[in-house]
Amino acid sequence: MKTSGDKYGLLAVSYTKKLVQTKQIPGKDGWENEARKVFDKDSYITKGCPRNCFLGICSEGLINGIPEGNYTSSILNREYGVTAINILRKNDAYKDRPQQLWKEVLKVKNLDDNKKHNHQMHVVCALWNAGLIISEKA
Numbered sequence: 001m002k003t004s005g006d007k008y009g010l011l012a013v014s015y016t017k018k019l020v021q022t023k024q025i026p027g028k029d030g031w032e033n034e035a036r037k038v039f040d041k042d043s044y045i046t047k048g049c050p051r052n053c054f055l056g057i058c059s060e061g062l063i064n065g066i067p068e069g070n071y072t073s074s075i076l077n078r079e080y081g082v083t084a085i086n087i088l089r090k091n092d093a094y095k096d097r098p099q100q101l102w103k104e105v106l107k108v109k110n111l112d113d114n115k116k117h118n119h120q121m122h123v124v125c126a127l128w129n130a131g132l133i134i135s136e137k138a
Contacts, residue, residue, distance in 0.1 A: 004039075005098060008050040008119040009126025011038045015054070016132050020065035026058045027071060049118035052077035054127075057085065062134050063127065077120055083108050084124040085133055095129055098122045 002010070015034040019026055028051065035045040056078025061068030062085055072078065083105045088094060094101035098121035105121070106113050127133050 004044060005119045005122035006126075007038050007044075008047075009122040011035055012050070012054050012123040013126050013130045013132065014038075016063055016066065016127065016130075025069060025071065026055055026066060028055070031055070047118070048074070049077055049120050050123045053081040053120035053123050057081040057124070057127070057133075063132055064134055065132075079109070080105055080117075080120050081124055084121055085128070088124070088128050088133075089136065092128070095125055098125050101125065 011031075011034055014037075015026070015031060018024075018034065019030070024030065031051045031054065032045050035051075039045050052072050052074035055072035056074055057063055058066050059069055059071045059078060060082055062082065084101055087101065087104050087108065094104060098117070098119075101121045101124065102117040103113065105111075105117075106115060124133075
């Protein structure tokens with residue numbers, strides 16, 4: 001049985017593939033439309049942290065096939081996603097360990113190690129493992 005974190009990762013991958021295939025730009029409404037295919041509870045569909053992490057990564061131009069743009073106003077979740085990608089670029093040992101990746105993000109960001117993540121790292125790990133993250137930003 002897949003956890004909700006795993007489902008957010010699968011959602012990020014499927015939404016990315018749809019965006020690239022249809023040449024659409026990412027957005028909150030598109031994410032939530034895709035989330036309805038994965039989740040049946042509104043609280044999961046509208047959960048901001050994984051969505052804004054995804055949109056933040058897209059905004060930075062870090063996903064193959066999605067142009068850099070302004071897809072979210074989120075600052076923190078964008079930073080968490082970008083930081084996680086930079087960690088994976090140096091050492092992808094965390095690619096299947098979202099909890100440990102989160103701990104590394106907290107270290108880099110100098111944040112309280114008791115701060116809980118909200119599935120942002122599942123999004124990053126799934127995109128990384130699917131080969132959808134640009135390996136190095138030019």
